[in-house]
Amino acid sequence: MRHLLSTADLGHDEAVLILDTARELAQIGERSVKKLPTLRGRTVVNLFYEDSTRTRTSFELAAKRLSADVINFSAKGSSVAKGESLKDTALTLQAMGADGVVVRHGASGAAHRLAGWVDGSVVNAGDGTHEHPTQALLDAYTMRERTGRLAGLRVAIVGDVLHSRVARSNVLLLHTLGAEVTLVAPPTLVPVSVGTWPCQVSYDLDEVLPKSDVVMMLRVQAERMNEAFFPTAREYSRRYGLDRDRFALMGEDAIVMHPGPMVRGMEISAEVADSPRATVTRQVANGVSVRMAVLYLLLGGSEPAIGQR
């Protein structure tokens, strides 16, 4: 594995290796000294064209716990904001000797383009409406942690699938790991060729909830109603929002996930978001471990990360 651009590039064993590595690394987070020397001398650049403190911080923490040097290259206020092209930025990073580039960009495929221009490993931290592989990995990690399995797990992904990089990455990864995914959304918010995806599709959330072990709620932007994807935010919530009544339809052990940031009241009600069966904060914690695993496996540290005490 040279880059992590799409979960489609991960085979079953590779994906499991990342999850297992993340579990080992998670133990470090529980020690008093949280650092490993594994990536000492390596440089990881966080290249963020979109504001996402959550994801950037998670990657930063992951890299630092592995002792890598971290450079935050935010688009705002830099040469990027002054119109420097992605290619020129790539050449700059190349000259700086970046071993790994973590990129978040508003354009689908930006990580792919970057991978063609730099020698270092590229980690896609979200590209447009394409993919967000580490989010899917941390989601899978959280599901396995909470339910003890992935094979045969019934996962409903609810919301704006069409514009969701989280949904794309999750569908591919969960399928690879043997889970059964059902997408739930109004027909306007699923891609036209969704029938070719390795998952089921339903327009009826109430019908899917009792049959799901995991319900993942996607963020829905209220502005989508201006493009006629749905009539009003209120109607969207009524049909596809996870409120207390719907929560009651779920199985007793079923969990609720959300990649954040949440729109409380739109796709998820406050009492559901705060329920002990919601994994939102756990997902954040697991994000650091999973990103450590990805950086470790990609950048191939000089010292073993696992099993060191």
Add this chain to the structure above:
Amino acid sequence: MSDENESGGTEYLIRGARPLGGEPADILVRAGEIAAVGPRAAAEAGAPARTVQADGMIALPGLVDLHTHLREPGREDAETVASGCRSAAMGGFTAVHAMANTDPVADTAGVVEQVWRLGRDSGHCDVRPVGAVTRGLAGERLAELGAMADSVARVRVFSDDGMCVSDPLLMRRALEYVKAFDGVVAQHAQDPRLTQGAQMNEGEVSDRLGLAGWPAVAEEAVIARDCLLAEHVGSRLHVCHVSTKGSVEIIRWAKQRGCDVTAEVTPHHLLLTDDLVEGYDPIYKVNPPLRTAADVHALREGLADGTIDCVATDHAPHPIEAKETEWANAAMGMLGLETALSVVQHTMVDTGLLDWAAVADRMSAAPARIGRLTGHGRPLAAGEPANIALYDASAERVVDPAAMESKSTNSPYRGMRLPGRVTGTFLRGVPTVLDGKIQ
């Protein structure tokens, strides 16, 4: 290149070429015309006639392109009329239409005359400016179509290409109005609402790549509407760069009804498919977008059975920085002039769908007829203007955009092995290309 007087005096005896792929026959070129074809050619050649050895080459009437973007005025960094004309000559073309989406837009007699003069001065290819249908391509008010028709540029093809004349009433009026001077409206069929933010063909690949989809229906619905409008008002309609199976079916249906519609297909839509977008390389970003294999198949069939009348390149040069970027920010368009004949050979001739006589029709006679060009698209016969392309169909080449005459290098065929090579082009008896080299 030699000046007109001198060359007008030079005779050329083209030996051994196969007119329209038939039996070898010598061709004598004199004073801008074809003086003789066959056994009499050598006999009639004067002593100073220069011999062009063309054994086994296919001789075609000089190719005619209904659709190029020569970028001048405004984007001379990407192409000029002069460089575009050299590029055209290298592709075997003797006449090209230059689209109106320049800066300023070719929506007045002044701009079309400027482009026409630049073409005349280049000497490598005749340039027929296309006039904008609406002022500034804004789709709101008609441009002065009559003034452009009456200018020295004698505009007959009108198009807002790059933009669709989407207002049905405006389209109706334009179709009607140009009848006064036997003009034709060439429609870039793209419903703007259905393609807001669209990045590539809508389907499995766009859904997987997370790129906003460009549905086939956005093209097909406009074509269907325009065919019905043209039929209603008894006008000629030309459809630019047909790219979908459904479009071919609609045009076939319209022709059967008696609608006076013609259509073009680009070489790239005859060969390339949307799965090439997988790597997000914007060299494959084009408008209309690359479609699916089923569409490519239907386009080839449509061109073979005459539903699609001609091949037009939609040659669209862009500077490197317009393509070396993330997909969504990249410009749309590809080079086409210097690879068109090779792609047509590869997709249509080598597959048995067209013979060379039919290629001459689709790439010369038909586009000349649609554009109302006199002196182009004529038979290779004594007394006709000596506009000739010589083509070595047995050659093979690896496409190298850096070696092209175009100022830009955005060819989607870079590194691809393609058959055939243009070895000679004559524009009214003057060689613009000889031995495969620009003159």
